[in-house]
Amino acid sequence: MISINSLTVSYTKKRKVINDLSLALEGGNIHGIVGLNGAGKTTLLRTLYGLLKPDSGTITLSGNSISKKQIGYLPTENFFYSNITGSEYLNLFRNRAFEIEKWNKLFGLPLEELIDNYSSGMKKKLALLGVLKLDKPVMILDEPFNGLDIETGRILRSVLLQLKKTGKLIIVTSHILETLTNLCDCIHHIENGIIDITIQKPEFEAYEKQLFAKIENQSEKLISDLGISN
Ligand code: ADP
DSSP: OEEEEEEEEOSBTTBOSEEEEEEEEOTTSEEEEEOOTTSSHHHHHHHHHTSSOOSEEEEEETTEEOOGGGEEEEOSSOOOOTTOBHHHHHTTSOOTTOOHHHHHHHHOOOTTSBGGGSOHHHHHHHHHHHHHHHOOSEEEESSTTTTOOHHHHHHHHHHHHHHHHTTOEEEEEOSOHHHHHTTOSEEEEEETTEEEEEEEGGGHHHHHHHHHHHHHHHHHHHHHTTTOOO
16 A cells, blocks of 8 residues: 655745645555646656655555655656667566567557657557566556557556556556546545545546536536637
8 A cells, every 4th residue: 555644745935736645545456646737646646756855744655665666657758768669668677577579469569660750659558568567566657548549548448457456556647537437446636736535436427427517517608608609
């Protein structure tokens, strides 16, 4: 279990982006993090991975300080050296047990080609393969479905569900709520740097309806003010 206690993170003195956030994340589960743009999702994930140093608070995994060695992290934007092939990239990650050819049957990447010639979706798949190869007990995936085609998105979902069964703790963000309701065991809603609601699977449908009704109510008048007519 990851325990986050009274976590506060800021980029400038003026504003706390994560504000006294506490959260317990059970292992063997897929956790979704949702929130509006700018709510603090990426900041929270980067802090969990250790890329940002919190102002205060603690993050532990099974009671001990969490370390990068225990985490496979997929950032929203992936960085690749130029002039290397997909295979060369995957060789940067050490794990002899990882059978690249078998995994790539799912992703279908031209691994002997230069990454510079990959499309953005192909780059995302390659970055995912890197994280999968790392095979860490904790996986932090920031928008892993972004840019993937429908088929790969569905395959990734099945892979994550399978990995969850091995006891991994998986944290995923998505700006598409349905992606998370179809995958996660619980969804944590972040607003103004704190988790204000955690929703369990049986409550997903009601939550989704309530949220969409609220958004539609708020936007109805603004849309009608546009005067769009047929
Ligand atoms: P989300 O992932 O939910 O869209 P972020 O964690 O990226 O939100 O951003 C949360 C807030 O922190 C936003 O107001 C954003 O402008 C601010 N922020 C993010 N990155 C930086 C940065 N490098 N420097 C200063 N402010 C930042």
